[in-house]
Amino acid sequence: MKILVVGGGGREHALVWKFSQEKSLEILCAPGNGGISLNAKCFDARTVHDILELALKERVDLTVVGPEAYLAEGLVDEFEAKGLKVFGPNRKAAKIESSKVFAKCLMEKYGVPTARFRVFDDAVQAERHIETCEFPIVIKADGLAQGKGTYIALNHHEALRAIDSLMRKRIFGEAGKMIIIEEFLSGREVSLMVLSDGEDFVPLLSAMDYKRAHDHDRGPNTGGMGAVAPAPHYSEEIFEMVRRNVLEKLSLAFQKEGIIYKGILYIGLMITNQGPKVLEFNARFGDPETQVVLPLMKTNLSEICFAVVEGKLSKLKLDWLDEKCVCVVLASAGYPGDYEVGFTIEGLELVEVLIFHAGTKLVDGRFITSGGRVLNVCATAKTYTEARERVYREVQKIHFKGVHYRKDVALNMN
């Protein structure tokens, strides 16, 4: 059986690695990266058109989509029109991530708990609105911005700067045509990925990621500098609230709005004093959450993906290791701002835990850096402390020019 994974980051390497545990599978990846090329045959297909051609030519049995941009562009719609099996929501359903305005309005309409918000399509009105706000407030671009379109403004000056960047300078282009200004929520965050086959929801293990660039949550937001699973402050009681207040309401919302959601729904939650509230939805696997959830999964991933695509989730039983997983991201100097690439990565062969490659290339038999987030080093153990110690011990063995990483992932967790 042939499986095609679309994408080329750490999340996709984790997916490819998990599929590669099943000996009966032949795994393809487009475009992949240096590390992925050791587990899968990589193809330089990057547009929806080229990826579709590849899947048809190679007679792929199932395609699994990583990045959100392909979902927003309608890759799934095009594959389904050709009768191909594909894991991921169609364009209409993926709007839950590709338009934050759409997602917030859907939540408001169906009573899903989320931060109070206002939508603006005019910078002057947005600027006028912040005169009346109590700080901090949160300002978000409507469209896709690679996880960088959210600003937490501590004062009036920062809010003005965010509005200017998004709406006037248009640093994320059309994504900043509309913005959301919302209430700041306090609490602890949980990332919950939920499988959906259009009928049923089945949650995966919870996780949490480390979004800020520097230790103790300082510095700018990044795509994610580390993760742990399960989230230490998550419980059955919280899940019960999520089931009742988020999943049941979404199920009704999808039904009423004619949305058939198939694939993974990523729910970013803030656990507040008033219970869990939704920060955001993503229409795909989280990155780097996938890198900590998949190593704990005992069930075959192909079985899960086919159950989703074929609408058979109610029959699926998921098995998990009773362990913790910790992931630390090794990044290029300057990330999430500008950075240089092309540096040789040394020491990988000495590492005794899982490494998922993100921004790497294999050139003449050696790995070189090719992106902002370069490597994900992951370990599982009975406790967070043990998994953390193993990861950081192995991280010391890896070197490339300018490498930086957070030192506080899974610190003080038991």
Ligand code: AMP
């Ligand atoms: P988002 O772009 O919506 O995924 O938000 C990125 C990150 O910004 C989240 O993971 C939170 O850490 C933070 N964030 C987003 N919305 C809020 C909010 N309303 N209150 C507090 N923090 C937020």
Ligand code: GLY
């Ligand atoms: N780790 C957050 C995301 O995947 O968007």
